[in-house]
Each structure stands twice: as C-alpha cells, then as structure tokens.
Amino acid sequence: MDAFSPAISLEFVSPLLAAGGIAAPEISGWFTNSILVAAFVTTAVLLFTRMATRSMALVPGPKQNTVEFVIEFLYGQVEGIVGKHVAPRAFPLLATVFIFIITANWFGLIPGVGTIGWGEPSGPLSLKEVTTPILRPATADLNMTLALAVVFMVVWLWLSISELGLWGTIVHIFGPKGGLTGPLKYMLMPIFIFVGVIEVVSIVFRPMSLSLRLLGNIFAGETLLVTMGGLGETIGASGWVAWLTSVIFPLPFYFMEILVGALQATVFTLLCAVYIKLSTTHEEH
Numbered sequence: 001m002d003a004f005s006p007a008i009s010l011e012f013v014s015p016l017l018a019a020g021g022i023a024a025p026e027i028s029g030w031f032t033n034s035i036l037v038a039a040f041v042t043t044a045v046l047l048f049t050r051m052a053t054r055s056m057a058l059v060p061g062p063k064q065n066t067v068e069f070v071i072e073f074l075y076g077q078v079e080g081i082v083g084k085h086v087a088p089r090a091f092p093l094l095a096t097v098f099i100f101i102i103t104a105n106w107f108g109l110i111p112g113v114g115t116i117g118w119g120e121p122s123g124p125l126s127l128k129e130v131t132t133p134i135l136r137p138a139t140a141d142l143n144m145t146l147a148l149a150v151v152f153m154v155v156w157l158w159l160s161i162s163e164l165g166l167w168g169t170i171v172h173i174f175g176p177k178g179g180l181t182g183p184l185k186y187m188l189m190p191i192f193i194f195v196g197v198i199e200v201v202s203i204v205f206r207p208m209s210l211s212l213r214l215l216g217n218i219f220a221g222e223t224l225l226v227t228m229g230g231l232g233e234t235i236g237a238s239g240w241v242a243w244l245t246s247v248i249f250p251l252p253f254y255f256m257e258i259l260v261g262a263l264q265a266t267v268f269t270l271l272c273a274v275y276i277k278l279s280t281t282h283e284e285h
Helices: 010-019 033-053 062-082 087-107 142-164 166-174 183-187 189-229 239-248 251-280
Strands: 026-028
Touching: 033 062, 033 087, 033 142, 062 087, 062 251, 087 142, 087 251, 142 166, 142 189, 142 251, 166 189, 189 251
Parallel strands: none
Antiparallel strands: none
C-alpha cells in the first residue's frame, strides 16, 4: 500500500509498482527494500514489547496494558478455534504472524514509503523519477508473503504429526470418516482414498493461496492509492490544483486501506488457525 506523493503522475505508476510487486528491488545484493521494511517492523514490535514488559506492574501502564490486551485477546481467539489442548503450541506462531502482518500493512501507509528513493542515473532526483524506492511494504513482496506461508506450513506439519502421530496423520487424511465399521467401511475405502488425494493437493497449494491472497490485496491497495494520487493530472489539473487533488482523492481510500490491512492480517491468521484445527482434531472429537 503505497503512500501517495503530489509529484506522482500516471506515467510513472507502472515502473514504480512493477519495482516492488513480485520481485522487490535490491538495495545491496540479496538485501531488498522489502526486507529492510520487514526488519524495521520486527525491530519496532520487539522494542515496544520490551519497553512495555521490562517492569511488569500489578497496575499496568499504557504500554503494558496495550500488550496484555492484545495478547489476551489473540490467545482467546486462537483457543476458541484450535482448542485448549493445541492453543499453547499454536499461539506463538499465530500471534506473531498476525502482529507482523498488520504492522507491516499499516507501515506501508506512511507517506514516503514507496515514493522516496533512487531514480534515473542522470539528472536531479525527483519523486516522479523514483523507480527504486528505499522502503517498500513487506507484504507487497511475494517473497515475504510466501515465506510466511511456508514457515506456517512447516509448523502446521509439526503440530499435526506431534498431535496425531505420523500414521495417525495419514489415517486422518486418507482413512474413513464418521466411525464407519464393517463391510461398508471397506466398500467406501476407495472414495476416502480419492478424497485424501484431493486433500493432499489442496495442502500443497495452501502456501501459494495464502501468500497470493495477502499479496494481491496489499498490491491492489497500493495501486489504488497511487492511481488516485495521480487522478488530478489525468483529468487535466495542474499546479496547486493537481497537488490538492493528489491529497484529497486518496484520503478516503487511506481509511479503507487501514481496514483492509487489519482484515487481511485477520484472514491470513484465521485460515492458519483453521488449518491447524482441521489437522489436529481427533476422530472421537
């Protein structure tokens, strides 16, 4: 979600967005601008949490109260989905994913993110010429969203096997459901095996669906804000009128993108929690 700039025009929207879509520009070697933003976001969350919990008090201050409220609220939501037995092991990852994604999404709305950086090799630097922004929303990079999804799937596999065992996990996927016994169980076995194969295919595609859903929504919001920022020039405005429209037109969509950033963090985390619930539920439950 790119922050708008008065100097952006539509002729520069395409290279600006392409620079940080699927492959983020490199600042130095493998170190990209989206990794830089991810490091900022992670450091900010850790520092705030550290400051809030350094001196725990029975009567909490604003920082401690905020951290405790967020943790208690998230734990209650996770426990309500995955159950009391699995929640202590699943909560650290799910809470970390939610807090990181929502913070990274909102960080992308700060003015200057995506619009300040390097431009053409010759001539003075101007915002219109920026093709390699210094800061790029971390969740607008497929590498970051895919990495989040892959890490979750690794933890999901560990939770599933540790809860049901390797054989129990296989039976959970391919075995008969509903407590079938007798001849009917063996008659329906080919159907359950076929359904299990479909389930395995869906599991394989989960990292891609999780990552592309998050990337697509953040990238779409980024495109929308940049387009609205240059809409004044598109309709023929110039000078201070173009500057004024570049501020006014994107403003309502900024509030919408704040909501979208929170919603996408919730959807990503909620789907992860549901996947854990489905794979760790015992047959008797």
